[in-house]
Amino acid sequence: MEVFGVNEVGRKRVCVVGAGAAGLAAIRHIAASETLEGTVFESAGDIGGIWRDDGLTPLYKGLKTNLPKQIMGFLDFSFDTDNSEKNSFLMHYEVLNFLTAFTDKFSLKDYIHFNTKVLHIRPVKKVDAKCTANKELLWEVTYERSSKKNIEYFDAVAICNGYNAYSKHFNTSLIPGPKQLYEFKGKLMYSREYRIPEPFTGKNVLVYGCGPSGIDIMLEIVNLVSQITFSFRRPPYTGNLPDKISQKPPIKDVHGYSVTFQDGTISDFDVILICTGYEYDLPFLTPEESCLRIENGKFISPLYRHMINISYPTMALIGLPFRNCPFMLFDCQMRYFVKLLEGKASLPTEAVMLAELEAEKKYRIDKQIGFSKSHQLEELQWPYMRSLAKDGNFSHLLADLQVKRKIYEKVAQRRHAFPALYKNDEIVVLDNESYSFLEAV
Structure with a gap:
């Protein structure tokens, strides 16, 4: 040394x-x-x-x-x-x-x-x-x-x-939420392990958590999966999401491939994708x-x-x-x-x-x-x-902090209301106070 x-x-x-x-x-x-x-x-x-x-x-x-x-x-x-x-x-x-x-x-x-x-x-x-x-x-x-x-x-x-x-390799001791989650018999993975949508083709997927990565990944895989359900602790998400995506309250229990939610409903899944942050x-x-x-x-x-x-x-x-x-x-x-x-x-x-x-x-x-x-x-x-x-x-x-704040707040509104569209919006800064915003439709 x-x-x-x-x-x-x-x-x-x-x-x-x-x-x-x-x-x-x-x-x-x-x-x-x-x-x-x-x-x-x-x-x-x-x-x-x-x-x-x-x-x-x-x-x-x-x-x-x-x-x-x-x-x-x-x-x-x-x-x-x-x-x-x-x-x-x-x-x-x-x-x-x-x-x-x-x-x-x-x-x-x-x-x-x-x-x-x-x-x-x-x-x-x-x-x-x-x-x-x-x-x-x-x-x-x-x-x-x-x-x-x-x-x-x-x-x-x-x-x-x-x-x-979180390490690259999945560690069940780090899984947030119900302890039974790591007893799931299907594929259990953390969002940082996600790379491409093709492996989810035809799968019934549960996304646990509603952070930015969870929303983004759902929108990436939605056209390939059979069905997506996402579960989280917040009030129901009110943005515009594709029909294949349904919402559920937090997870209560897990047995085999079946997940019981706090509203008493039970569904089977092939994959649980954990998107609860770092x-x-x-x-x-x-x-x-x-x-x-x-x-x-x-x-x-x-x-x-x-x-x-x-x-x-x-x-x-x-x-x-x-x-x-x-x-x-x-x-x-x-x-x-x-x-x-x-x-x-x-x-x-x-x-x-x-x-x-x-x-x-x-x-x-x-x-x-x-x-x-x-x-x-x-x-x-x-x-x-x-x-x-x-x-x-x-x-x-x-000096330009005010216009940046306005853009940040506008994008936050668009992200929540139209998560599948907002990344196609076009923004131009005009000066330190104002900007133009072309919303994607």
């Missing part, structure tokens, strides 16, 4: 975990800093994260974005800004092409170590005055490359490894060392602004919030974190940060927002990004 110290030129070293969209945003801003030096560890062989089509990500052949390109880009690096391509919703490979162009534009591969798996991250006391510009704390990062373990020390860590925790996973951190805890797989605490480790503020988790404009959010979070590391922005006291965290918890309880949505932003994303921009001194980059 080799051990590497921190450089002696006065720059703070920052470790970035992951080279997906969040990690690329992170290293772009670290590399641009005069006082920071960044290193990215990526377990795969290329950039892109979940947008890589390598069989290890949740991508399926027909996947298109559920947000239009007009609100998919980074703050100052956008998709097709001249609107030369009318198609607003993109195929997955177009997003990867965008991230590749972003990487090339800022020469980001110079900072990335591919095929490198981070095994362990822990805070340690500084032991050598020449090692670091940080006088209090270092982060010890253990990683593996080419079957060899190494240790490096950093002043700060940006964790950008995404939030899906869980957070930080396998290289321990709660005892990092002071971060994952509650029921859905809430990481204590974090300030959904990102800063309150106990160790030189660690940030980038990209935890969901139901938002992700690339723009990553950009805002990382610009703010860089300003903190550079000393150009400051944090409140630990007591104030904890008080703000408790106030947000109370707000979500009062609004009856479920625990599983602790990091869901939705309408809160706009004041959230504005607050980061204000404290990070980049508010000028959010």
